[in-house]
Amino acid sequence: MGDDTPYLFDPTHWSGPTGIPQLLLAHLGYTGVALLCGVAIALPVGLYIGHTGRGSFLAINAGNAGRSLPTLGLLMLMVTLMGLGFLPVLIALTVLVVPPILTSTYAGLRNVDRSAVDAAVGMGMRPWQVLWRVEVPMALPVVLGGLRSAALQVVATATVAASVGLSGLGRLLIDGLSVNDYGRVIAGAVVVAVLAIVLDLLLGLVQRYAVSPGVSGRGLGRRTGGPAAPASRVDPDRL
Amino acid sequence: MSDYLANNSDVVLAALRQHLGLAFLPLLIGVVLALPIGYLGVRFGWLYHPLLNASGIVYSIPSLALFVTLPYVLGTQILSPVNIVVALSLYTLALMARTVADGLRSVDASLTEAATAMGYRRTRRLLEVELPLALPVVLAGVRVAAVSNISLVSVGALIGIGGLGALFTRGFQLDYTAPLLVGIVLSVLLAAVTDLLIVAVQRAVTPWSRATTRRA
Numbered sequence: 001m002g003d004d005t006p007y008l009f010d011p012t013h014w015s016g017p018t019g020i021p022q023l024l025l026a027h028l029g030y031t032g033v034a035l036l037c038g039v040a041i042a043l044p045v046g047l048y049i050g051h052t053g054r055g056s057f058l059a060i061n062a063g064n065a066g067r068s069l070p071t072l073g074l075l076m077l078m079v080t081l082m083g084l085g086f087l088p089v090l091i092a093l094t095v096l097v098v099p100p101i102l103t104s105t106y107a108g109l110r111n112v113d114r115s116a117v118d119a120a121v122g123m124g125m126r127p128w129q130v131l132w133r134v135e136v137p138m139a140l141p142v143v144l145g146g147l148r149s150a151a152l153q154v155v156a157t158a159t160v161a162a163s164v165g166l167s168g169l170g171r172l173l174i175d176g177l178s179v180n181d182y183g184r185v186i187a188g189a190v191v192v193a194v195l196a197i198v199l200d201l202l203l204g205l206v207q208r209y210a211v212s213p214g215v216s217g218r219g220l221g222r223r224t225g226g227p228a229a230p231a232s233r234v235d236p237d238r239l
Numbered sequence: 240m241s242d243y244l245a246n247n248s249d250v251v252l253a254a255l256r257q258h259l260g261l262a263f264l265p266l267l268i269g270v271v272l273a274l275p276i277g278y279l280g281v282r283f284g285w286l287y288h289p290l291l292n293a294s295g296i297v298y299s300i301p302s303l304a305l306f307v308t309l310p311y312v313l314g315t316q317i318l319s320p321v322n323i324v325v326a327l328s329l330y331t332l333a334l335m336a337r338t339v340a341d342g343l344r345s346v347d348a349s350l351t352e353a354a355t356a357m358g359y360r361r362t363r364r365l366l367e368v369e370l371p372l373a374l375p376v377v378l379a380g381v382r383v384a385a386v387s388n389i390s391l392v393s394v395g396a397l398i399g400i401g402g403l404g405a406l407f408t409r410g411f412q413l414d415y416t417a418p419l420l421v422g423i424v425l426s427v428l429l430a431a432v433t434d435l436l437i438v439a440v441q442r443a444v445t446p447w448s449r450a451t452t453r454r455a
Contacts, residue, residue: 068430073423076411156301189304
């Protein structure tokens with residue numbers, strides 16, 4: 001390895017099992033699976049609590065409780081208890097994903113204009129129809145906002161997963177630090193940061209285009225006085 | 240767990256003390272810097288969206304990546320606590336600048352107009368009308384920043400300085416759950432106590448917001 005070539009531009013770092021593409025794939029794999037598990041758990045619970053209003057204490061406090069969990073400690077505890085492997089890491093990551101999605105799903109549903117829900121009920125919609133045709137579309141900006149912050153948190157924490165011996169982009173940071181190869185550390189930091197920023201921008205686009213124009217006010221002339229995205233201004237952190 | 244605590248109380252206390260410093264110093268720095276920056280984002284409207292974007296980008300950088308990059312940017316030692324303090328100050332600033340701007344924007348325009356009509360000049364109006372009315376939003380942001388700082392400090396253990404995070408790395412290396420559990424419980428407790436304290440402050444300094452919610 002020529003010491004003059006920056007780590008990122010050395011072709012030997014772009015192939016093989018410890019090449020950047022492999023690490024990136026592993027990183028995205030952890031992130032994706034943890035997000036899927038988190039959504040599978042948090043979304044139904046959040047929809048139930050938001051729709052019925054039962055158990056709202058849980059949903060409101062889940063967000064702050066989740067944020068206060070130290071990710072490194074959780075990760076290391078799981079691996080110490082269960083041994084090294086994908087499952088303990090997946091559990092730790094999922095535990096981190098659930099609170100923001102749960103809280104934002106609940107907050108989104110609770111902030112739906114009650115008169116719209118009443119109108120839907122008055123039109124004869126069944127509870128399921130009210131939920132899927134009125135509440136979910138109107139709550140979507142906030143729900144997706146929660147998914148976005150959950151995704152960011154997993155990408156960051158998947159970096160830490162390298163410290164318990166797993167793959168992922170964190171390997172560049174941890175291995176680079178342990179052998180004083182600062183070029184590798186910086187390369188890893190840059191790739192992880194770029195990945196996180198790109199992911200955030202992509203989810204921002206999804207958030208923008210998945211939301212119905214009737215809710216977001218997108219494509220409506222400003223002067224027509226369409227609903228100016230009131231729902232997207234709801235910040236679940238401020239419940 | 241209690242055996243571990245009894246035998247290692249000095250280690251645990253030292254870790255806790257370091258954790259407190261590494262979490263609260265950046266909180267203070269970040270909030271103090273965020274107040275003028277957030278204000279500028281409101282005073283000059285065209286700055287608001289660039290401010291949002293910048294804060295989003297800083298906030299999305301994973302903490303470990305920022306911790307390990309800062310020594311090169313700042314020229315500090317890799318083991319220097321300054322790296323952690325600067326990184327967490329940046330996160331706090333990113334979150335709070337946006338929150339301060341949102342808080343100031345949330346103030347009812349009729350109230351600022353009334354203050355102007357009563358002869359308040361800009362600075363006095365800001366300090367005596369707008370800032371107090373923005374406090375609920377600002378303090379909600381401080382809660383989030385404080386709690387996330389407390390949980391992020393421990394990641395610093397991977398580069399040698401991490402308060403309670405040192406208990407995590409030790410427990411992990413020794414394959415011993417007691418320090419891990421002690422570290423997690425203390426970290427969560429610290430966050431919960433801090434959160435409650437900020438809520439108490441919020442209730443004390445914004446008595447009017449309670450009065451209006453009760454009526455609503």
